[in-house]
Amino acid sequence: ATTAGSSPALAILQQYGIAVSEAARAVLADPVLAAPRPDDPRLARNATVVIATAQAALDAAAEAARAAGFTPLILSNSIEGEAREVAIVHAAIARQVIEHGQPLQRPCVILSGGETSVTVRGKGRGGRNAEFLLALAIALRGLEVVHAIACDTDGIDGTEDNAGALLGPDTLARAAAGGLDAAAMLRDNDGYSLFAALGDLVVTGPTRTNVNDFRAIVIA
Incomplete structure (x- = not known):
């Protein structure tokens, strides 16, 4: 079984006592599918620009x-x-x-x-x-x-x-x-x-x- 500590989504499910299948838990815990961190090298060339202020x-x-x-x-x-x-x-x-x-x-x-x-x-x-x-x-x-x-x-x-x-x-x-x-x-x-x-x-x-x-x- 996977742990809630490896996935924010799993942590939310655990917090609210929501039961999901082991298959779903495995997908949510897969690090390949995790949202990238701000320091992820894949985001090195990313820029956010506010075009109207x-x-x-x-x-x-x-x-x-x-x-x-x-x-x-x-x-x-x-x-x-x-x-x-x-x-x-x-x-x-x-x-x-x-x-x-x-x-x-x-x-x-x-x-x-x-x-x-x-x-x-x-x-x-x-x-x-x-x-x-x-x-x-x-x-x-x-x-x-x-x-x-x-x-x-x-x-x-x-x-x-x-x-x-x-x-x-x-x-x-x-x-x-x-x-x-x-x-x-x-x-x-x-x-x-x-x-x-x-x-x-x-x-x-x-x-x-x-x-x-x-x-x-x-x-x-």
């Missing part, structure tokens, strides 16, 4: 920004926290750029990644990127020359059918003209509905990859 996405966006004549600033590829609070910080940075030319001069693009969260208190249709943008619009208060996009790179913002949305200097004014109360909709976690009413949702469908959220604030 949050940083790679931000780097690509930064390169595209430079090509278009905008100076990029990557804040971080791993920002977390409440979407509306993260939005307030981004708005403050945008305002600092416009009013004081810090930490960079216009025209520029502020980029960030990571994954925010939303503490749901309302009954609206949300998504963390829609919530971020709605809070950003309120914090910017119609500040000119600022446009923004926030999307989930997998194409699905939370549980909705959009990847995210777009924001412009006129977002709040257009919402008000349509009878929408932006502050009330933020309280109700209803960012999706506001941007849907404005025709500013970004709908890509599932992208079949996910490197968390992508945010870009363009300051012309």
Whole structure:
């Protein structure tokens, strides 16, 4: 009989008291069929490469920004926290750029990644990127020359059918003209509905990859 010590599979069978035939035990214990160890010489030329990361996405966006004549600033590829609070910080940075030319001069693009969260208190249709943008619009208060996009790179913002949305200097004014109360909709976690009413949702469908959220604030 073979021993459990010679095979992880046999050790699991022994741990859970699962009986198998001696023939099966012999196959599981055969060292020829064992999974190779990391130092196995057969793996000497093996390499594992991650082809899509949050940083790679931000780097690509930064390169595209430079090509278009905008100076990029990557804040971080791993920002977390409440979407509306993260939005307030981004708005403050945008305002600092416009009013004081810090930490960079216009025209520029502020980029960030990571994954925010939303503490749901309302009954609206949300998504963390829609919530971020709605809070950003309120914090910017119609500040000119600022446009923004926030999307989930997998194409699905939370549980909705959009990847995210777009924001412009006129977002709040257009919402008000349509009878929408932006502050009330933020309280109700209803960012999706506001941007849907404005025709500013970004709908890509599932992208079949996910490197968390992508945010870009363009300051012309």
